[in-house]
Amino acid sequence: MRGRAARNCGWPKNWDEPLETTQSRGRGFPGALDCGHRVAGSGRTVLRLSQLAVTPPGRSQEIARDRARRSAHTKRRRECADRGAYFAKRPATPAEGRLPQDGSDCGTKHRPARTDAACARGKCDSSSGKRAGGQMRWNGRTRCALICIAFVLLFSAFSFRLVYLQLVKHDEYAGLAAEKHVYKQPIYAERGAITDANGEVLAHNVPVEIVVADTSHLNKEKVAEAVALLSRDLKIDADELWGKLGSDRHYIVLKRDVPESAADALRAKLREENLRGIFFEHDATRLYPNGSMLCHVIGFTDFDHKGIQGVEASMDEYLHGQDGYRYIEHNRAGQEIVLYRGQERASRDGYQVHLTVDLNLQNIVENEIDAAVREYSPEKAIIILMRPQTGEILAMANRPNFDLNQRSTAKPEQMKNRAVIDMMEPGSTFKVVAAAAALNEKKVRPDTTIFCENGVWNYGGRALHDHRPYGELSVRDILVKSSNIGAAKLAISLGDQKFYEYIRRFGFGERTGVELPGEINGMIRPPQSWSKISITRIPMGHEVGVTPLQMTVAMATIANGGKLVTPRIVKSVTTADGKMVSEFSPAVVRQVIAPETARQLSNALRGVVSDRGTAAAAAVPGFIIAGKTGTAQKVDPRGGYQKGKDIVSFAGFLPADHPEFVGLVMLDDAKTSKPELNYGGMVAGPIFARIAEKAARYLDLAPQPDLMKPATAGRVASTSAPEH
Template sequence: MKPVRPPYAARRTATLVGLLAGFAVVLIRLLNLQVLQAAELTQRADRQHWKSVSLEGPRGTIYDRNGKVLAINVEVPSAFGVPAALEDLRGAARRLAPVLNVRQTELERKLRQDRSFVWLARKLDPEQGRRLKALSLEGIGVVMEGRRFYPKGPLLSHVLGFAGMDGEGLEGIERRYDRYLHGDKQVMMLERDALGRTVFPRGLREQGPDGGRHVVLTIDEVVQYIAEKELEEAVTSTRAKGGMAIVMDPHTGAVLGMAVNPRFDPNIVKSLTPDRWRNRAIADVFEPGSTMKMFIAAAALEEQLITPTTMLYGENGHMTVANTVIHDHEKMGWMSFSEVIQKSSNIGAAKVAMRLGERRTYDYLRRFGFGERTDVDLPGEVAGLLKSPREWGRRTLASMAMGQEIGVTGLQMASAVSAIANGGVLMKPYVVAEVRDAKGRVLAEMGPQQRRQVVSQETARTLSEMLEKVVSSGTGTKAALSGIRVAGKTGTAQKIDPRTGAYSSTLVVGSFVGYLPADDPKIVIAVMVDEPQVDAWGGAVAAPAFRRIAEQVLPYLGVTPNSAVNLAMAVG
């Protein structure tokens, strides 16, 4: 029996239904691909056809208090290679080596890598970029990147610090404020062919990011220049190992200048060791010597244990304490407490400290900020050394009175003296005034912060009168300025000889710390000279530098002898 075939009309209908079903499947598939999965597939295609290379975004600019640029980004060329596009790898490496200052073997190693993109040398000099482009090598390209540039060179280098190759702050302000200064990542895109190889040079594009925020310092470029210049003169003339100089506003804690010697150029740090760029003003501890007598005096005056006219016997220059002898630089008999400070008598200061006792001496030194960080907004600060009384030896109290067995930083000393200058208030020092966005809007503002009242205004005023006599007729006469009242204190501290473990007779730190005008202080200046080989006394090596800094900074700030006299008459 023959099979029965469906009629023609039925076959046609079935065919039509099948075609329609097929079209429906295709339409549904197209809808799914082009609408529902469009975003995902586009991203997948981009990953297959584009390679992204991450670059750091432009860092924010650092300004001084008057808007002068101290650190800025500049666009410089970086060289990269696309190994798949190279026809003559060895020849390209040979021609590139003298331009990039990279060994040919190193370039060949990089270009032989099984990668679609390799960095050859980053952040080159502009002249290198021009020579590189002139070579016009297939498979070798140039892209512009931001490199940190410090237009003032070594000026303020220890405060500014520097940024690394990848735009990350590594030292100083660059490190402490990196979260503000660091710009958003920048992405460079390279197009790939169907086999996944980078197509060169077509398809290169850059996506512009947001730049970093800008930082405005309390530092004044002019004050900084003066401090560095005069510190350099002091170090050079005395053949010293180094030194530091700090200029502060005693009423606010704002740091106007912070000089460290030897200096370094933050544009060139590859060949330097960390010891060279360490900010010694906050990271190095030294025994202060006789400058510590100011704070022993402040404590005794505050506790009303003594007055400027109280008489003390100088033991003719020799006094035995705990089976050791304390010496004065000259034989002295009876003297007033004011003369103890004026002549910097070790024996007189030790006797006052003994009246205070261990606990009160320790407490006042802590109140002045010794033995703790100032919390300045710079990285690397140390707390110094102030042992608890339970760790003291039989001579420690007397030793501390003359600045031994205690370790301080330059900034601690400047901050503590500011508390005397401003009427007894310990201020928190700071070096950044504000952070701004690209449009100049203030995002963060840092202002004066009081830490605590250390002594009364009356005590500060009485001590200030005593410190004026140090400069007018005592050990600090070389710090005196004509027509300006100056208050301050000299210090000469023996250093420990690393070979013997005992105090050295030749290795010393000479210092002078003071403020002016004494009747209404505008600035505090602290100068320390490390291991001078000539005239090692603080009054001889540091006081002249103090004077030279003050002679230039005060007029710049608008303070002249006439204005200081008028101000004193108005106050009186």
């Protein structure tokens, strides 16, 4: 070594000792002089001779051994570092001179400057053998394991997704795919027909077609042409068609109830113009041959063929049948591929429903109620005919009414079946309940006389009036003359509770059970809520609310020997080929009064339809008729009664000794030429007489020759006593 480097080196006298030189850090030559061990606590560096370019003589073998030991030590140091032991065993001060001869301590640092710097920067962790921040030194085996785990997780994810799509979401995606070319076509069941008691058709189906569109098969370039054609032939607004055909749907109903002839013509035009995506489905529409006749009884259906009123609604489960379906596939032109038809379930047509109504009797009633409307212009009119023994309704008519085939133009008021949903005060027809109860409880006999207070009676601080000043009247004459005071005293003889029980036993305050929707209970208050004068007002038909059908059933109870029967509008249900499905037999609810009481009451009611009674105008030549008139003030919804507006009625049966039918005529606010003529016996009585005479002739009832003399109009006017 020469120059400054040589002067700073101390050559030993004995070559067996290692040559050392010191240099102040930063003042010597960098490179070889800076390669040795640094002396702790100073800036000096110990330089080995083996690190210099010059090798002293005789040192070759020792240097080779030193290098071998260093190489082995380096290998052990790396292994110790992997086990996290190298830095843990590092001594506080670096070892001087040579490396350990036995190689037992791998803690001496080979490159202390770099290692200390690394530790100073926080790159090592002496306790765990990890790099700072938790990063592990990766070897080949670890990498292989992690790669395998990653592949397993990825494969598991793909497998889970595949199972999810194939099993869980299979039906959903299969359906979405099928919607492109396969759809479920309904096979509609034909709705059953409705007939009268004689088999005359009242409602049936007529074949029609439904025009539908599938926009996925529609040529977008010909939409305008399709809109123009469909708008013209189907009478549909063009804007409405644009809205429907512009949507992305596979089943769009364009128009229902298209006649088959019109559908055939449209189908030919579509084929000629090569317009795809328009299809036709077979369907049926409901047709009512008699128009408005029996409209409230028959009812009607909606466009889905579900009954929503009348018998169409109450018997819908029998009439509707069971729809079927088939899965069909279309080609690109939108035409069905018949060979590719899928699952199919046949439909079951609906059953036929046969009513108890006789169309001939119904026609008689319809004509008479129309005549009454023309003559008296009432707000409402109701007529009912019923067989008293079986409860079969032979005819039922309401006004106002509507045409079943043009129901879209009908108003809500026209659609109400007032025979079962209207509640009104019945008036004097209700007096039969008080008389029946008193006779049945043996409180009186038909010839028992009751003082009627000469027309005015103060009870409970209020005056009760008769239309005429009657004195002593028998129970029979109380009904014949329609005495309010006499009926009140009959009810008082029973007491509040007993009279209330008989009102309920006659069926008031509960539904009759007829097969017509919307029937109401009426309104009968319990005795606890009665006022002091209620016992005198209820017998004359005030403070109670009844339906016309309830009043008809009550009169039938007297006519049939005292039995309360359930009224029936449906006679039977059969299949199209006549096999019986269900038969509705007469049902007796309870025995209300004894047969003897019913006979006594029937005899008393004969006098009502006589020269002495209030309903002489209801008489029919050749027949004995029993009945009762009624005139009630019309209730004001705001409270009290409407002045000058009355509800007039007549309920009776014929022949009186063995009745074939019972009838009710009721008019709401009939307009008569004079107010004193607006009574049940003068308005409703003659209507009943005309109906009864024609019905008796139709039913082949033999008249009695000694009763063939008709009553004259003048006689009727002079002898009929009006009543409240």
